Amino acid sequence: MPQSRVSGKWQVVAIVGVGLIGGSVGGAIRQRKLAEQVIGIGHNEHELEWARHRGWLDTWTTSLAEGVRQAELTVVCVPVDQIANCILEAAQHMPANSLITDVGSTKRNIVVAVEGKLPGWVEYVPAHPLAGSEKSGPYHADPDLFVQRQVIVTPTRSNTSAGLLRIRNFWTALGSTVQQMSAEEHDRMAAAISHLPHLLAAALVRATPRQWLPFAASGFRDTTRVAAGDPRLWTAILLANREAVQQALELWEQQIVMVRRLLEAPDGPGLQQWLAQAQQVRHALGSGNPTDRT
């Protein structure tokens, strides 16, 4: 076993897709000196060169095959609808005993799509860092994006304990806390705490008559901030996790039916209790993350 693995340091890490997340992963690895070399892989040469110049990458290429050829670890940071194909293609060119992880906001669709199709010399450990922003692109990348954030790892049937441990350690080294759950559980969780809120924020923006928007104060801005997210990325996420999002929407609709009745009655004490229960839960959640940037 080479020295690098024992020390938790990697020789070559390839990052496929150098946007907000990919750029942040690269910057985080380089800032913490966790690899000898970070190679960025993408389509946009201008952005890749910018990311290299900014210090997020050591080098870059537009060829997936070339970029991953020596990569002990490949981190796939492309949109969720491209991750599975990207993993399958990258694996063909990766060296023996190498690892792939990803940052996709959905997990089951990817796990199902790659299942049984990976070559024996590559192990894929699915992951999802619960970090991000309504912004996108390498220009908004941040080497501390994963600090004090949670990363969900969803082991597959073919994962080895050694592979799992190395990927857990990778994310821990970037400052995150790693949690494990099944891909199905992850997708239900993500639907509830991320995908549904996004959809509701977008619906709220759309439902607001334009003439009132100039009066929107901090409450409205907070409530709708996530709706500024990239529509292409979010379409892919919502479609990939369609069933769980629909289920979350059902649960949500029950609350709307309930409050609509309380308003129609009108039932003051009932409404106050309905609001008080929400307040109690929201208070327990705290005001924000220490690394929040709004």
Place this chain on the structure above:
Amino acid sequence: MPQSRVSGKWQVVAIVGVGLIGGSVGGAIRQRKLAEQVIGIGHNEHELEWARHRGWLDTWTTSLAEGVRQAELTVVCVPVDQIANCILEAAQHMPANSLITDVGSTKRNIVVAVEGKLPGWVEYVPAHPLAGSEKSGPYHADPDLFVQRQVIVTPTRSNTSAGLLRIRNFWTALGSTVQQMSAEEHDRMAAAISHLPHLLAAALVRATPRQWLPFAASGFRDTTRVAAGDPRLWTAILLANREAVQQALELWEQQIVMVRRLLEAPDGPGLQQWLAQAQQVRHALGSGNPTDRT
């Protein structure tokens, strides 16, 4: 006309209800030296004394009659369901040619309730500063709460241009931009940009399975922040503005029906367009207020 009016300075200003907003009004007046004396009126002696000590008030009393007896201006900062009665009672004890304004989040219910019942020597000019917080109480008051915020003034049929101007100048002196509209228009606006978002945030918190809350990241926290607001205050607001809130909820439900269909189809291009329109509007809104405190 006494010198004080010419210079835009008040002799005595009474503030009824010294919580987050009332305390901030008092602090703003005193910091800007806009009055000779600021008198706080409330029930909780401990909070009133704290507010005086903190510099939000010059003096305080628990007697409404005493507190407003010499007040050229009374600012009513009690919950919306108590404002109308408070105005009617205060007016009985106020001096000749005095003014009342308020900070209620709803306007029509108050205007209707006081219409034709005020004595001739007092003029009431309804107002609503679009500022606030999910926090409450004088401990969170801030003399700069109204800086760069909008204050909506909703003139009644009995308002004089002189009275209206003095109240507009009062809020302008606190750092706000003043807008005028009808009480009905205000209430529809407030339902769309404040009351509905509050209700939706509360519903989202309630609809989220408890076991997923520990995974809530900044997106969920932003989207639900307003749900931490005081349930008693918000029940009063939602009931006072019930019809406009119900109408806003209808508009909103149309968006949910739309996105539900797009998910069910599934219609990727349609969903992306639906999200893109929301993103465009949200972008135009900007990321937040300069004086945001989260």
